[in-house]
Amino acid sequence: MLAADPGASIAGIAAEAGVDRRTVYRRFASREELLAAIYESRLTAIEQAIEDARLREAPVTVALHRYVENIITVNRTWPVDLARMLADDSVRDRRDAAVREVDTFLERATDEGLLRPGLPKGWASALLPQLMHLVSRQLPELNSGQAADVVVDTLLHGLGAP
Numbered sequence: 001m002l003a004a005d006p007g008a009s010i011a012g013i014a015a016e017a018g019v020d021r022r023t024v025y026r027r028f029a030s031r032e033e034l035l036a037a038i039y040e041s042r043l044t045a046i047e048q049a050i051e052d053a054r055l056r057e058a059p060v061t062v063a064l065h066r067y068v069e070n071i072i073t074v075n076r077t078w079p080v081d082l083a084r085m086l087a088d089d090s091v092r093d094r095r096d097a098a099v100r101e102v103d104t105f106l107e108r109a110t111d112e113g114l115l116r117p118g119l120p121k122g123w124a125s126a127l128l129p130q131l132m133h134l135v136s137r138q139l140p141e142l143n144s145g146q147a148a149d150v151v152v153d154t155l156l157h158g159l160g161a162p
Helices: 010-017 021-027 031-053 060-077 089-111 123-138 144-159
Strands: none
Touching: 010 021, 010 031, 031 060, 031 089, 060 089, 060 123, 060 144, 089 123, 123 144
């Protein structure tokens, strides 16, 4: 609901969840506290997705597919407005650490010949999240593994080494 309407009220959120708004207020003192909990959950899921993909030690192609599949699942589970999420300094710091981890992995993928060298700095790092976001929203009929196949194929054939 918050992905479609970032300004949704607590009453609207409660109605969508099938509970009374008082139930939500018992758990969260304010809308901001609820959003903080949602952002925390999404960020924790992202960190777990990165850890599960084993970006530093798994073979690059395996780690890439696993990471993409995991993040597509996160995107579909926690479809919230990222711009609002990143307004919080501690959230932004954790998110930036996750981005650095993926950037390091993409450098490894280039060093190992999976991605073409010589692309503008940061191009793969900018493109990959956009592809994952797009497939998460535009191809809901695909399960996460199938959606990851589409993203990885698109990434490697668009950026892959010849």
